[in-house]
Amino acid sequence: MSKLSVNHLLGIKEISAEDIEQIFQTADEFKEVINRPIKKVPSLRDITIANLFFENSTRTKLSFELAEKRLSADVINFSAGSSSVKKGETLVDTVNNILAMKVDLVVMRHPNPGAAVFLSKNVDARIVNAGDGSHEHPTQALLDTYSIREKLGTVSGKKVLIVGDILHSRVALSNIFCLQKLGAEVKVCGPQTLIPKYIESLGVQVESDLRKALEWCDVANMLRIQLERQDIRYFPSIREYSMLYGLNKELLDSLSKKIVVMHPGPINRGVEITSDVADSEHAIILNQVENGVAIRMAVLYLLSSGIHQNQNV
Ligand code: CP
Numbered sequence: 001m002s003k004l005s006v007n008h009l010l011g012i013k014e015i016s017a018e019d020i021e022q023i024f025q026t027a028d029e030f031k032e033v034i035n036r037p038i039k040k041v042p043s044l045r046d047i048t049i050a051n052l053f054f055e056n057s058t059r060t061k062l063s064f065e066l067a068e069k070r071l072s073a074d075v076i077n078f079s080a081g082s083s084s085v086k087k088g089e090t091l092v093d094t095v096n097n098i099l100a101m102k103v104d105l106v107v108m109r110h111p112n113p114g115a116a117v118f119l120s121k122n123v124d125a126r127i128v129n130a131g132d133g134s135h136e137h138p139t140q141a142l143l144d145t146y147s148i149r150e151k152l153g154t155v156s157g158k159k160v161l162i163v164g165d166i167l168h169s170r171v172a173l174s175n176i177f178c179l180q181k182l183g184a185e186v187k188v189c190g191p192q193t194l195i196p197k198y199i200e201s202l203g204v205q206v207e208s209d210l211r212k213a214l215e216w217c218d219v220a221n222m223l224r225i226q227l228e229r230q231d232i233r234y235f236p237s238i239r240e241y242s243m244l245y246g247l248n249k250e251l252l253d254s255l256s257k258k259i260v261v262m263h264p265g266p267i268n269r270g271v272e273i274t275s276d277v278a279d280s281e282h283a284i285i286l287n288q289v290e291n292g293v294a295i296r297m298a299v300l301y302l303l304s305s306g307i308h309q310n311q312n313v
Helices: 017-034 059-070 091-099 115-122 138-152 170-181 210-216 238-245 249-253 285-304
Strands: 048-053 074-079 105-110 126-132 159-163 185-189 219-222 260-262
Touching: 017 059, 017 138, 017 170, 017 285, 048 059, 048 091, 059 074, 059 105, 059 126, 059 138, 059 285, 074 091, 091 105, 091 115, 105 115, 105 285, 115 126, 126 138, 126 285, 138 170, 138 219, 138 260, 138 285, 159 170, 159 210, 170 185, 185 210, 210 249, 260 285
Parallel strands: 048 074, 048 105, 105 126, 159 185, 159 219, 219 260
Antiparallel strands: none
């Protein structure tokens, strides 16, 4: 059994607040490790991990690979674009061929919602969801929430605003689950066409006016417009979106209190936030990226427990 209440990290919905706290406490220890001159520990020396990316990624892919190497795991990388998937091989066949090479754990990003759950039921390895379509991106939510805890001391009682394309965002859904499990209040803001109809049933409030929403919050998480997942046009133009829902320095400085600004990346500068906001003292965007490595080390370490009886952790 893993050291969490689950053997796979498929989404935040399935894990408990205790699991999240355990991941954060373990990440605190790994954050100390990765700031040492020698950043490597032998914790996953006998573990082999496959990173399967069926969709583009910069941060998540590099962050997982670095986390695995810092833990001394053996790592293999797979990108769909240069693989036999192009010749028609199925997901299960692809993964089973990789597992035949004695892989213990699979980190997978896939464009289809539910792909990680499907894999966990059809192959004999522990699975970490690195983002499945518009469904969940659990390690992003963990690193976002961990970064809020680090910046503000606690998550409980904090007011977190998520702005933008909520409808297509796996980051939004995973953040909502994670923040609520730790006692934060969550509000969303964006064009009505990009707010899912079920959102209030999750206990999330909706505010259409960005200024009012920003005045309410302690933290604003500004999401990217997911043009690649939009089959139709949900707003008249990028310029209009940016005028109504973009965060610029003038708006930020006019608020009655100082707020923390987050972004999961990749940023479209000048669309969801301007450069002077992204690079300002309000923004913790690069802290999020740094914390991503420690959080992924913690997730991999806790999930890998018990894979080999003689594992030295
Ligand atoms: N935040 C995030 O998932 O970024 P990538 O798509 O670059 O991995």
